[in-house]
Amino acid sequence: MTTTDIGTSLAQVGLDEQADLLRIATAGSVDDGKSTLIGRLLFDSKAIFEDQLASVEATSEKRGDEYTDLALLTDGLRSEREQGITIDVAYRYFSTPRRKFIIADTPGHVQYTRNMVTGASTADVAIILIDARKGVLEQTRRHSYLSSLLGIPNLVVCVNKMDLVDYDEAVFNSIRADFDKFADNLSVGQIDFVPISALKGDNVVTKVSDIPGSADAMPWYEGPTMLDLLETIRVAHSEADGEFRFPVQYVIRPQRSDGLDHRSFAGTIAGGAVSEGDEIVVLPKGQRSAVTKIWAPGGREVATARAGEAVTIAIADEIDIVRGEMLAHADAQPKRGTELSATVCWFADDSELTAGRNYLLKQTTRDTRSVVTSLDYRLDVNTLATDSAAETLALNEIGRVTLRTQSPLMYDKYGTNRATGAFILVDEVTGDTVAAGMIEGAGETESGVVWHAGAVSSGDRAALLGSDGARRTIWLTGLSGSGKSSIATELEKALLSAGHNAYVLDGDNLRHGLNSDLGFSEADRTENIRRTAEVAALLTDAGVVAICALISPLESQRELARQAHDRLGVEFTEVFVDTPISECEKRDPKGMYAKARAGEIQNFTGVSAPYEAPQNPDLHITPEVGTAAEAAERIIARLFSDDTSTVI
Numbered sequence: 170m171t172t173t174d175i176g177t178s179l180a181q182v183g184l185d186e187q188a189d190l191l192r193i194a195t196a197g198s199v200d201d202g203k204s205t206l207i208g209r210l211l212f213d214s215k216a217i218f219e220d221q222l223a224s225v226e227a228t229s230e231k232r233g234d235e236y237t238d239l240a241l242l243t244d245g246l247r248s249e250r251e252q253g254i255t256i257d258v259a260y261r262y263f264s265t266p267r268r269k270f271i272i273a274d275t276p277g278h279v280q281y282t283r284n285m286v287t288g289a290s291t292a293d294v295a296i297i298l299i300d301a302r303k304g305v306l307e308q309t310r311r312h313s314y315l316s317s318l319l320g321i322p323n324l325v326v327c328v329n330k331m332d333l334v335d336y337d338e339a340v341f342n343s344i345r346a347d348f349d350k351f352a353d354n355l356s357v358g359q360i361d362f363v364p365i366s367a368l369k370g371d372n373v374v375t376k377v378s379d380i381p382g383s384a385d386a387m388p389w390y391e392g393p394t395m396l397d398l399l400e401t402i403r404v405a406h407s408e409a410d411g412e413f414r415f416p417v418q419y420v421i422r423p424q425r426s427d428g429l430d431h432r433s434f435a436g437t438i439a440g441g442a443v444s445e446g447d448e449i450v451v452l453p454k455g456q457r458s459a460v461t462k463i464w465a466p467g468g469r470e471v472a473t474a475r476a477g478e479a480v481t482i483a484i485a486d487e488i489d490i491v492r493g494e495m496l497a498h499a500d501a502q503p504k505r506g507t508e509l510s511a512t513v514c515w516f517a518d519d520s521e522l523t524a525g526r527n528y529l530l531k532q533t534t535r536d537t538r539s540v541v542t543s544l545d546y547r548l549d550v551n552t553l554a555t556d557s558a559a560e561t562l563a564l565n566e567i568g569r570v571t572l573r574t575q576s577p578l579m580y581d582k583y584g585t586n587r588a589t590g591a592f593i594l595v596d597e598v599t600g601d602t603v604a605a606g607m608i609e610g611a612g613e614t615e616s617g618v619v620w621h622a623g624a625v626s627s628g629d630r631a632a633l634l635g636s637d638g639a640r641r642t643i644w645l646t647g648l649s650g651s652g653k654s655s656i657a658t659e660l661e662k663a664l665l666s667a668g669h670n671a672y673v674l675d676g677d678n679l680r681h682g683l684n685s686d687l688g689f690s691e692a693d694r695t696e697n698i699r700r701t702a703e704v705a706a707l708l709t710d711a712g713v714v715a716i717c718a719l720i721s722p723l724e725s726q727r728e729l730a731r732q733a734h735d736r737l738g739v740e741f742t743e744v745f746v747d748t749p750i751s752e753c754e755k756r757d758p759k760g761m762y763a764k765a766r767a768g769e770i771q772n773f774t775g776v777s778a779p780y781e782a783p784q785n786p787d788l789h790i791t792p793e794v795g796t797a798a799e800a801a802e803r804i805i806a807r808l809f810s811d812d813t814s815t816v817i
């Protein structure tokens with residue numbers, strides 16, 4: 170069942186999804202009485218529908234049970250009854266006058282860890298169930314570790330079946346002490362303990378002192394019932410309290426009477442809040458604007474909207490924004506990058522995670538190709554021990570990996586924001602979801618792959634080779650036919666004549682070798698640009714002026730190229746060859762525009778694929794510049810002078 174389904178179901182039972190809603194994950198083994206506990210919660214809080222109760226009571230009478238077997242209310246899946254285990258994630262929702270609840274009844278068995286990761290990943294509270302006769306088991310630790318790993322802020326530890334240990338306070342205290350021993354490794358906000366009997370209802374909804382037959386059973390416990398706790402727990406929604414994050418789900422382009430399309434952007438706020446007038450930044454482009462309008466579902470205009478709300482946002486400037494991009498407050502942006510360190514749980518039962526494999530990565534509304542560059546360790550969720558020798562992750566196993574993505578992600582650490590800090594990996598061939606991941610941070614600093622400084626530092630090399638402004642990459646971007654290659658050639662000639670070692674990296678040429686495996690999809694172009702930028706940065710660091718001539722159509726791709734240079738501490742000069750498409754089509758030396766117009770070439774930049782003109786290039790070559798040689802001459806003159814103007 171998806172979140173949307175839950176939302177629909179809530180509406181069916183008159184629950185407003187956005188009201189004070191507490192998401193609960195129940196984890197515990199089949200025998201701990203989990204299903205009975207949920208049945209008791211639903212039954213005692215009067216959330217059971219009459220028809221369901223009648224059939225359950227009839228079944229219990231038929232079996233001669235002393236108490237109605239409330240587990241039957243929640244073991245809805247036939248196979249649960251047959252196997253006596255919870256196989257999938259069953260969602261139950263109920264409300265009391267004080268709060269609304271969704272319970273994700275997640276599996277207890279280790280072979281269904283992936284279901285727990287799925288069902289519990291948005292929970293506010295995890296109910297950890299312990300059979301008073303058995304005490305803390307390995308699965309108790311596993312459920313608690315997983316709840317902590319999933320960032321669930323609150324744990325309610327229910328010591329169940331107290332009636333079977335004569336409500337012995339010493340048993341309860343011993344179990345609590347055992348739990349506290351390993352709880353130090355948990356990163357949860359609050360842990361509460363409640364002694365209960367789900368079968369008899371003691372302390373679930375009704376205080377044990379108010380239950381006939383148990384009234385004086387636990388005089389030593391004066392704490393709240395489980396329901397009291399669930400109704401009053403203050404959930405630290407890190408997302409709601411965090412920074413504004415708005416992954417764009419889709420772009421709305423209503424035609425106005427003036428024929429202009431004033432776009433607005435729809436999605437669900439993944440963090441923080443946004444108000445009309447807020448200054449925002451469009452990521453990863455980096456362009457800024459301001460929020461002009463916010464509409465709630467149904468078209469109601471609102472001044473402010475918060476995490477979890479589905480809204481449509483309009484901004485002041487006409488910026489080309491597409492699905493998968495993100496709006497954030499300009500002064501509180503998410504991290505951006507292509508190297509991630511993440512904890513993943515492997516879901517596939519017919520394959521294993523191995524380093525070097527490519528996967529489609531889906532994070533918020535963004536999809537990008539990715540590769541697992543290393544499996545850093547496998548985690549034992551029963552003990553939290555790590556195995557750094559592990560080379561694979563099999564079904565339900567959890568480990569720490571380093572990933573590289575083709576397009577930059579805008580993310581937060583999972584512990585900061587479970588929406589922007591989470592992703593799934595999808596098999597590119599089958600389309601199956603093979604893993605769920607939680608971002609821990611930027612990869613290069615945590616993946617164990619460290620940069621080995623050479624014998625000569627970059628600065629020393631500059632001194633040795635002389636760095637009179639030439640040690641930089643000159644990155645020429647522009648439409649096909651704009652003149653990039655011609656200018657690059659002239660630049661190389663002029664720099665070499667002036668005694669500077671220079672080398673052209675031309676997109677066309679590199680596609681015959683280094684990038685021969687790449688096409689012209691956005692992901693492939695991003696990879697093309699990433700690889701070329703990494704090579705250019707190394708060349709420049711070695712003292713060669715790298716002159717790159719690639720269309721590099723998107724701001725985010727050019728940002729990726731700049732980041733590769735920033736990381737090495739070498740100069741990156743973005744030169745926008747601003748030749749209008751009309752002129753490029755007139756030139757059309759390879760006849761590609763004509764073919765693109767005729768539909769013989771797909772995804773052709775400027776015709777059937779976007780080109781985002783640089784907003785703030787370091788140098789802007791206008792059409793008036795004249796020949797390629799003149800352009801090259803002016804670029805060099807500008808780079809070797811103190812003149813900081815950008816237009817040439």
Ligand SMILES: Nc1ncnc2c1ncn2[C@@H]1O[C@H](COP(=O)(O)OS(=O)(=O)O)[C@@H](OP(=O)(O)O)[C@H]1O
Pocket residue numbers: 648649650654675676677680689693694695697698718719720721722759761770771772773774778
């Ligand atoms: N679909 C499509 N779109 C754009 N260009 C195409 C395409 N198919 C082939 N070509 C030829 O490939 C050259 C662009 O390669 P680049 O590596 O510079 O492009 S990119 O930076 O990866 O977008 C470009 O060469 P230049 O004209 O020198 O720019 C094109 O002639």
Ligand SMILES: Nc1ncnc2c1ncn2[C@@H]1O[C@H](COP(=O)(O)OP(=O)(O)O)[C@@H](O)[C@H]1O
Pocket residue numbers: 647648649650651652653654655656718756757758795796797
């Ligand atoms: N400044 C210019 N004025 C007129 N034509 C030019 C100029 N620069 C390049 N050209 C011509 O335009 C065509 C495309 O140039 P090229 O450098 O290959 O562009 P790109 O590398 O951007 O595709 C070539 O035929 C080239 O001779």
